[in-house]
Amino acid sequence: MKELTEPFREALAIIETIEEAGHQAFFVGGCVRDFLLKRPIGDVDITTSAKPFEVQAIFDEVIPVGIQHGTVIVRHRGISYEVTTFRVEGEYSDQRHPDSVQFIDKIDEDLARRDFTINALAMNKHGYIIDLFHGREDIEKALIRAVGNGHDRFQEDPLRILRAIRFSSQLGFQIEENTLKAIMATRQSITGLAVERITVELQKLFAGKDVKTALSYMVELRIDQELPVLKDYHLIAKLVPIIQPLHTLAEVLCLIHQMEPELDIRIIGKEWKCSNKILREAFQLNQAVDYYKANGLDNWLVYQLLPDYYNAFYRITEIMFPTKIDKDELYRLKKQLNLTSKKDLNINGNDIIKLFPAVPKGPWIQDKLVKLERLVVLGELQNNNMILKDWLKWNPPEQK
Numbered sequence: 001m002k003e004l005t006e007p008f009r010e011a012l013a014i015i016e017t018i019e020e021a022g023h024q025a026f027f028v029g030g031c032v033r034d035f036l037l038k039r040p041i042g043d044v045d046i047t048t049s050a051k052p053f054e055v056q057a058i059f060d061e062v063i064p065v066g067i068q069h070g071t072v073i074v075r076h077r078g079i080s081y082e083v084t085t086f087r088v089e090g091e092y093s094d095q096r097h098p099d100s101v102q103f104i105d106k107i108d109e110d111l112a113r114r115d116f117t118i119n120a121l122a123m124n125k126h127g128y129i130i131d132l133f134h135g136r137e138d139i140e141k142a143l144i145r146a147v148g149n150g151h152d153r154f155q156e157d158p159l160r161i162l163r164a165i166r167f168s169s170q171l172g173f174q175i176e177e178n179t180l181k182a183i184m185a186t187r188q189s190i191t192g193l194a195v196e197r198i199t200v201e202l203q204k205l206f207a208g209k210d211v212k213t214a215l216s217y218m219v220e221l222r223i224d225q226e227l228p229v230l231k232d233y234h235l236i237a238k239l240v241p242i243i244q245p246l247h248t249l250a251e252v253l254c255l256i257h258q259m260e261p262e263l264d265i266r267i268i269g270k271e272w273k274c275s276n277k278i279l280r281e282a283f284q285l286n287q288a289v290d291y292y293k294a295n296g297l298d299n300w301l302v303y304q305l306l307p308d309y310y311n312a313f314y315r316i317t318e319i320m321f322p323t324k325i326d327k328d329e330l331y332r333l334k335k336q337l338n339l340t341s342k343k344d345l346n347i348n349g350n351d352i353i354k355l356f357p358a359v360p361k362g363p364w365i366q367d368k369l370v371k372l373e374r375l376v377v378l379g380e381l382q383n384n385n386m387i388l389k390d391w392l393k394w395n396p397p398e399q400k
């Protein structure tokens with residue numbers, strides 16, 4: 001019996017309320033695994049013998065997110081908990097949801113339909129662990145092992161193939177021999193998966209502490225050959241020797257483009273169905289990396305890159321270049337900048353127009369402003385109106 005930690009104590013009232021109504025309820029899946037591993041707990045999920053309509057009747061605040069699959073969300077003290085009825089699943093012919101589910105009364109079969117032994121764990125309100133498939137032993141051995149027949153588990157939902165590799169990255173675990181064989185035999189079914197699901201797994205996989213091992217698995221099992229973007233290049237094999245954890249998808253996009261310049265960031269983003277926000281981040285980072293390649297680290301780079309991206313930029317350059325950037329240097333340079341934004345530049349468009357009344361207005365004005373901004377940031381010109389005008393007199397717009 002284990003003493004419950006804070007996230008479970010917070011959720012205890014849900015288990016107790018369900019039990020008081022005459023049903024069984026347990027913490028289940030990834031939260032129990034992470035609890036045993038002493039990792040930070042993400043979502044606390046609950047599995048119960050109560051049917052969805054019964055859960056709806058017990059609690060005031062219930063969101064029916066996936067009633068037909070047995071899942072509702074119960075809100076408790078501002079936190080959302082997925083509460084799912086014990087179930088067994090049919091096939092996933094759309095590769096997203098099981099075609100049918102059957103609700104059952106005992107937890108045993110519910111645990112048996114789960115992907116890996118380390119995830120097929122449940123825990124009651126006293127901290128007693130239900131472990132029908134030796135999940136704890138596999139946690140001790142740092143092994144990812146399919147529950148029962150791996151072939152069946154992967155056929156039911158081929159996303160589990162990527163989940164196996166993603167867990168190896170996040171947890172630093174090896175994949176057990178028979179599970180590896182089952183992956184090999186079923187890997188082609190990945191192609192039918194919804195891209196959004198693949199992308200979520202790839203993001204988690206690249207962010208894991210043991211991403212190198214995970215990418216080695218991808219190459220060994222030829223999983224990359226089944227994935228959008230990656231299948232047409234031998235990118236993953238090229239990444240294995242150099243890769244380190246990348247915390248955001250934008251970093252992954254940027255790195256792939258840097259490795260394979262003909263793969264445009266927009267193309268990768270489209271194939272992986274990334275949001276515009278991720279694309280914007282990837283472009284920003286890529287611009288900074290290109291600039292760094294040409295000019296090294298200087299004030300202009302630090303000025304242009306949003307501080308929110310400093311860590312991402314640092315991680316990519318650490319992978320791509322043999323000499324490490326001193327991360328503190330980024331912040332030191334940032335602190336010492338003599339301009340914090342272009343609003344502080346002591347000259348504006350009107351000043352420039354007045355200096356060259358005969359030249360028709362056009363994009364050249366903006367170009368001059370950016371040039372001046374850059375020279376000031378680099379410390380080559382003082383941010384003084386007279387001096388900036390003087391520079392313009394010596395560098396007038398080209399007359400056609």
Ligand SMILES: Nc1ccn([C@@H]2O[C@H](COP(=O)(O)OP(=O)(O)OP(=O)(O)O)[C@@H](O)[C@H]2O)c(=O)n1
Pocket residue numbers: 028029030031042043045113114115116119120157159160163
């Ligand atoms: N394709 C899947 C997805 C999930 N599960 C089961 O559902 C649980 C919850 O799934 P999810 O929240 O997606 O993953 P976690 O294991 O909790 O891991 P994480 O939250 O880190 O993604 C898993 O532990 C596993 O028991 C499964 O058997 N097959």
